[in-house]
Amino acid sequence: MDMTYNLNGGFKPTLKRFADLSGPDFFPTPAWATYALADNEHFVGDIWECACGNGSMSKVLEGAARSIVSSDLYDRGYGEAGVDFLEADWCADNIVTNPPYNAAEGFVRKGTRLARRKLALLLRLAFLEGANRANTIFAETPPSRVWVFSERITFYPAGAVRQGSGTTAYAWFVWDKDAPSGTELKWLKPGYKAMHS
Numbered sequence: 530m531d532m533t534y535n536l537n538g539g540f541k542p543t544l545k546r547f548a549d550l551s552g553p554d555f556f557p558t559p560a561w562a563t564y565a566l567a568d569n570e571h572f573v574g575d576i577w578e579c580a581c582g583n584g585s586m587s588k589v590l591e592g593a594a595r596s597i598v599s600s601d602l603y604d605r606g607y608g609e610a611g612v613d614f615l616e617a618d619w620c621a622d623n624i625v626t627n628p629p630y631n632a633a634e635g636f637v638r639k640g641t642r643l644a645r646r647k648l649a650l651l652l653r654l655a656f657l658e659g660a661n662r663a664n665t666i667f668a669e670t671p672p673s674r675v676w677v678f679s680e681r682i683t684f685y686p687a688g689a690v691r692q693g694s695g696t697t698a699y700a701w702f703v704w705d706k707d708a709p710s711g712t713e714l715k716w717l718k719p720g721y722k723a724m725h726s
């Protein structure tokens with residue numbers, strides 16, 4: 530395991546996520562958080578999980594689309610390694626991922642260009658804030674829907690013992706080329722965590 534996740538000795542998931550913000554930021558998404566997306570968004574065509582990590586999200590998405598393509602900049606033992614999404618020139622019907630925190634804006638810009646139908650990114654709810662994003666991403670390419678989690682997601686390094694609960698609010702941000710302009714704010718019903726954990 531990458532020792533940067535153990536800065537304080539104790540297990541503090543939220544702090545550990547922040548400890549890695551300048552690095553590759555590898556925190557697998559709990560399956561239930563991806564089920565929540567698949568239950569509420571319909572995907573026509575293929576899905577590209579473009580920062581797939583160990584495949585946590587891809588494996589759930591397999592039930593939600595005709596085919597899944599998985600890649601990551603690093604070799605995490607799943608999908609095609611060595612593909613920098615920010616430099617990629619592939620297209621896909623849909624692009625779905627939990628991007629590295631420190632490159633979220635770049636993933637939005639690139640993803641809105643490369644996705645033929647939908648781009649769905651799992652981002653901190655606080656991504657909605659900020660003058661810079663208000664003047665750029667949200668002025669030029671506002672998401673079609675924001676699905677706010679009513680349950681907290683806790684991110685753990687792969688293989689870590691699961692304990693505690695998260696303190697950061699997350700949401701699925703969906704850019705849908707077939708949706709009318711404007712942003713719809715929606716809430717994910719509670720229950721996904723218990724159903725899929």
Ligand SMILES: C[S@@+](CC[C@H](N)C(=O)[O-])C[C@H]1O[C@@H](n2cnc3c(N)ncnc32)[C@H](O)[C@@H]1O
Nearest residue numbers: 555556557558580581582585602613614627629
């Ligand atoms: C927070 S993890 C999420 C992993 C996976 N999407 C999931 O939800 O379980 C972010 C992933 O982005 C990958 N990554 C970082 N920079 C990238 C880039 N420029 N292009 C593609 N993948 C990248 C990291 O290696 C890491 O696996």
